[in-house]
Amino acid sequence: MRISQLLQPKSGQLALPLAIFLQLFYVVPLLLLIANSFQGDDGTGISLKNYTDFFNNPVNVKVLIDTFVMGIQVTVASLIIGYPVAYLYINAPSFWKGILTFLIMLPLLTSAVVRTFGWVVILGRQGLINTALLQLGIIEEPIRLLFTHNGVLIALTQVWMPMMVLPIVASLSQIDSRLAAASRSLGGGAWRTFWKITFPLTLPGMISGSLLVFALTVSSFVTPSIIGGGQLIYLPTLIYQQGIILLNQPFAAAVSTLLLIMVVVMVMILTALGRRSRRYIH
Amino acid sequence: MSSTLVNPPTPMPQESGFSPRQLDQISFQVVMQLIAWLGLLLLIAPSMIILITSFSASPTLQFPPPGFSLQWYTSLFSFPELRAAALNSFQVALITTLVCVVLGVSACLAMINSKGRWVIAVDALVMSPLALPGVALGLGMMTFFAMMGVQLSLFTLIVSHIVICTPYVVRNVLASLSQLGSSLQEASTALGASPVYTFFKVTLPLIRPGVLIGAFMAFLTSFDNVAVTLFLSDARTDMLPIRMWSMIQNDLDVRAAAISGVLIFLTALLMILMERFSSLSKALIGN
Structure with a gap:
């Protein structure tokens, strides 16, 4: 009888094990991380030393700005490229839909290390792009693509684009097809119909996609560490270097807190925008 | 009859080329299709290139490979x-x-049947690890275990992986449960079945696709994870993604291409199996 009471779905107690687990191993460590970032040199008291150290070094400030800029660039790039992919998917006949699903999903489910490795082969000195450009006689010397900001940008766009495509597909599939038909029969052209009807109606999908892509990009560790090499540093790489290699954990905790703030503020802004865009639709 | 008010349906004679209307339609289609195919090429390029490279006869990562073996x-x-x-x-x-x-x-069973405000709070708590940086979580958990005096081991690693993988299970199971509604469970209970019997004989078989997809994504996320694993595995335990990551970062070992090839094949195979048993695409694309 006691077991069956526990399994009584209306009691809410079934959520307790997970809630307690996450409080203990997720919420407490995060709070500890933030508290740790205010630790001074002697290990006691509260100080802003780690933060002043961070902002007094122009190298660190550049890392912060580079990370933010990368987040924005990858989000915009995956929106521009991902939207037509979603549009193609929605309008494809069902046989093609199956193949397109596979093409969109396989990169998403393949290991990030594997995908990044693919980009190393494409962007390397003897890689696909350099070989092609040399053969075509466009360049005489191999150009440097690995270990550059743009190399990381291309690779991260590929890695996170499916997270933009999926919410836009969901948004597009909810649009009443009679709206576009009405627009056309009233004389609206293809471009006008797209910009005035389809595009505004998919704003919620674009916003939730952007939220995911931005958060995942600024949090990315594997791709920037491989494509960026040792010289190009972003916030996650800095946290790893300070926390594991240099064992300067309070400073790493301060960098982590700054990264958390960046993600949370962006998520809040986009969530507020999302709420407004939904109000526009209904 | 007011036929004078309606234009006679005689088509305008076309001198040459397309009407502005057709041009508008064609340019829209061309631009959309061009970017979409470019996007699809971008999406599949790295996996394809790695597959081809893994059969290379060369000791370096040059592309295209000089021969195959x-x-x-x-x-x-x-x-x-x-x-x-x-x-x-x-x-x-x-x-x-x-x-x-x-x-x-x-947790999903409790959340779906309750209308309390706590559901929103628990939902946000469970989902938030998806959007937060893995390195920050890893650092926090490492500090926490050090303070508790717990040595890093497979246990600490599994605990951290549970935190980052649960969102996938909860998201997919909640979606399955909300489609199910509560009437079947109520009918089962009204007919005298115990909650345990109802769960295993009615609810679970009906939400099995969602559970399978959630488990599939949780498994892949754990198997591929680098960021959290770096902080929470002990130095003696070798993990595959970490090993591959250092192989690629340090000396661009071509053997990493062969392991990648194996992983791509296995992922594709699992995807096809998932599609067959629980229509993965429907769950992820949602139509």
Whole structure:
């Protein structure tokens, strides 16, 4: 009888094990991380030393700005490229839909290390792009693509684009097809119909996609560490270097807190925008 | 009859080329299709290139390869550290997935049947690890275990993986449960079945596709994870993604291409199986 009471779905107690687990191993460590970032040199008291150290070094400030800029660039790039992919998917006949699903999903489910490795082969000195450009006689010397900001940008766009495509597909599939038909029969052209009807109606999908892509990009560790090499540093790489290699954990905790703030503020802004865009639709 | 008010339906004679209307339609289609195909090419390029490179006869990562052979795949057989790393990763991913499913499904059962405000709070709590940086979570959990005096081990690693993998299970199971509604469970209870019997005989078989997809994604996330794993595995335990990450970062070992090839094949195979048993695409694309 006691077991069956526990399994009584209306009691809410079934959520307790997970809630307690996450409080203990997720919420407490995060709070500890933030508290740790205010630790001074002697290990006691509260100080802003780690933060002043961070902002007094122009190298660190550049890392912060580079990370933010990368987040924005990858989000915009995956929106521009991902939207037509979603549009193609929605309008494809069902046989093609199956193949397109596979093409969109396989990169998403393949290991990030594997995908990044693919980009190393494409962007390397003897890689696909350099070989092609040399053969075509466009360049005489191999150009440097690995270990550059743009190399990381291309690779991260590929890695996170499916997270933009999926919410836009969901948004597009909810649009009443009679709206576009009405627009056309009233004389609206293809471009006008797209910009005035389809595009505004998919704003919620674009916003939730952007939220995911931005958060995942600024949090990315594997791709920037491989494509960026040792010289190009972003916030996650800095946290790893300070926390594991240099064992300067309070400073790493301060960098982590700054990264958390960046993600949370962006998520809040986009969530507020999302709420407004939904109000526009209904 | 007011026929004078209506234009006679005689088509305008076309001198040459397209009407502005057709031009508008064609330019829209061309631009959309061009970017979409470019996007699809971008999406599949790295996996395809790695697959081709893995059959290379060359000792370097040049592309296109000068010749083809299976040498990098056969070299994997004489690489015992790699097998140990793969086994460790598999073990951790399997235990993580099982715990995630048990904790996640029971939490979903409580969340779906309650209208309390706590549901929103728990939902936000469970989902938030998806959007937060893995390195920050890893650092926080490492500090926490150090303070508690817990040595890093497979246990600490699995605990951290459960935190980052549960969102996938909860999201998919909640979606399945909300489509199900509560009438079947109510009917079962009204007919005298115990809640336990109702869960195993009515609810679970009906939400099985959602549970399977959630478990599938949780497994892959755990198996591939680098950021959290770097902070929470002990130095002696070799994990496959970490081993591959350092192989690629340090000396661009071509053997990494062969392991990647194996992983791509396995992922594709699992995807096809998932599509057959629980229509993965429907769950992810949602139509």
